[in-house]
Amino acid sequence: MQRVSDTSRSPGYDPAPTNSRALIVDSIRSAGTVSRVELTQITGLTAPSVTTLVRRLIDDGLVDEAGRGSSTGGKPRTMLRIRAAARYVVGVHLSADSLTYVLVDYAGAVVARWRRAGPGDDSDPEQVVERIAAETTELIERSGIDASLVLGLGFVCPGPLIRNRGVTSAPPSMTRWVGFPIHRRLEERLGLPALLENDATAAAAGTRLTTSHDVSVMAALFMSEGIGSGLRLNGNVYQGAHGNAGEVGHICVQIGGPQCWCGSTGCLEAIAGPATVVAKARAAGLDLGSPRRTGVAAFAAIARLALTGDSRAEAILRDSASWLALGAQTITNMYDVQLLVLTGPAFAVAGTIYLPVIQERILSSSFGRAVNTEVVLDERGHDAAAIGAALMMLRSERAISA
Amino acid sequence: MQRVSDTSRSPGYDPAPTNSRALIVDSIRSAGTVSRVELTQITGLTAPSVTTLVRRLIDDGLVDEAGRGSSTGGKPRTMLRIRAAARYVVGVHLSADSLTYVLVDYAGAVVARWRRAGPGDDSDPEQVVERIAAETTELIERSGIDASLVLGLGFVCPGPLIRNRGVTSAPPSMTRWVGFPIHRRLEERLGLPALLENDATAAAAGTRLTTSHDVSVMAALFMSEGIGSGLRLNGNVYQGAHGNAGEVGHICVQIGGPQCWCGSTGCLEAIAGPATVVAKARAAGLDLGSPRRTGVAAFAAIARLALTGDSRAEAILRDSASWLALGAQTITNMYDVQLLVLTGPAFAVAGTIYLPVIQERILSSSFGRAVNTEVVLDERGHDAAAIGAALMMLRSERAISA
């Protein structure tokens, strides 16, 4: 009797790239180098299928043979790897105070990175499109790669959005973005496919998994100017009905709590987000450098103070961390993940303060699970969203059937 | 240029039943009656494929032709429907104070329902297996259906579980269930495939979608003895890494809140769950019938008082509802669903009190989304979990490749 309940090890809802070619490319990319035998195990395809698919990928110049493995008593394995220079993608992360570009090769490695000051408060979206297009072109030119190898551009920004339609709501600093279909405009302007994604969701896609064991279900807790999260299942991100899943910054953690820009009250972001942390620090008289310094830059100044022994700064951040820990607990309860990664610019500068607080809460609220959720810090937090945007583009159909 | 971003209308993570036969069966089942042309649109398959697949299903006795549609200028459509009597599945919902059985036919309709008093506090799991096996057999016999047509049994219970291994943690009333692989024991005892699922997750699968527009991403907020939720994507439930996704009852909604049986503090369930509501009502001196009456029965007594004008009962329930609304807000923020259904025995008796409170909060915390999440009450709340368990069994591979 075949037991139905043996369909284990999947999150119930299995992404299953229907396309074997994409499956092979993905498997090689995430493994680094693999042999064909290993691919049969990873993908579940038979050896002949792997042979055929790999041959085509080699013929198309997307995959290379990369020497031999050592023998284990028989023919040594022929190792395969992605031909990194075969294609490229660009990832762009826009936030109010910075604009981050990354150029990612076909193997998924970052080959160029460029951070610029943000377009500033409430700038004209059309002008920003022009600027991004120009800077993207410049990034590609200066990298010395063949522009025709660039497959597309992933664009991420904060704030809720309607997939394929644009931002629907935005923090006070970016109100003119509401309803502006930026990815469409970028497509027209650059002549490249573009995708639009929420920063936190993209960050989940951009996180490198460095854990020992297999992680198929993971989430990213993302903090930049706002707080968000993303869920990743076997490499695919979950976007929700309208592309706004994971808005952990706007769950209510305190009845009757402060008003949030989103219209609700008691939101995690309003209570413990970077903007609030900065406001508290200023109110406490901390010196954050220039009084014009805002956003993540100001938050980073607080983190530096805390890390150099300023107890007031530390107390403010620890308080924020205790609230973030509630958000993390919500993520693990709702998503049931194996791994939670703290990422984004804010965690990149203050992660070491937040991490232990969050870990402790996850441990103590583990709900009697046999397996505890691991919580780690992303070492690429600053660029995770941009990298994730690029990787999402890379994983799209278009990037494989070329 | 093919635009990658045009892969819209999916929640990012697409379940895509790889099996076309299953896809056709599912489509017919959820549509009720459809023609082949409509199936080509729904499934994306070509007309010849639909023809072939449908012919086989008819040959196998799983699908029937059901008359003609009206002509729109040409040949009228031949309507198809699931042959309801082709197969059956059983769903069982165990909670501390009740045991619910449903027999569901191949079309997904409930053909028999049986509710019995629960096995009582902390009873021996082996004895409960015996009882469930005996009562399942009796249910099938009394229904007069051919027992060989029963495909399997879906079993749901509260509490976190490890998929395929059994319950890992349980409320105080059911501690002896921890680690007991009940679905395996039921499989052995009944000679039928069995699956084990969380009650709230199953309820999401068991909810009938009665909304006008297409709903591909929905969640269930489930309240029985505890509080949970389930996420359903195009008919498939999301289970998470260990089968414990959606534990909204154990998110923290109040820092420093009361201790919960799960080991954490400030959990939604500890603050506003039925057990707490009952305790508050008793403390307030409300007459809930027999003092031995516990669980949902006691909760139902409070609901009856509230609905017949007892203002103290109503106040207690409204307070609970305001907390549940936070949970609902968390669900919509984390999952980004089109529809949220309130279901489970507790909502079945008190839903009309909870619904407006929850709706109001979802509206006011809608986060500037273009589309608001609809919140409705499930009219089958009492049996939703058992029905869902049966439907999940029905949708399993085994149920189709027969």
Add this chain to the structure above:
DNA sequence: CCACTATATTCACAGACCTAACAAACTCAG
């Protein structure tokens, strides 16, 4: 009764993927 239209089917074919048999490249015992 005859065009016209929408629905459904037949047929030949392309492609994906499988099984089975085979070839290649190493190790190691004698």
Add this chain to the structure above:
DNA sequence: CTGAGTTTGTTAGGTCTGTGAATATAGTGG
């Protein structure tokens, strides 16, 4: 050094799914 043994990878042939093009079916309206 040689050949058996082992592991890796390929070739050949077949099955199955699903497709496009052409065709059959069953209505409507003039």
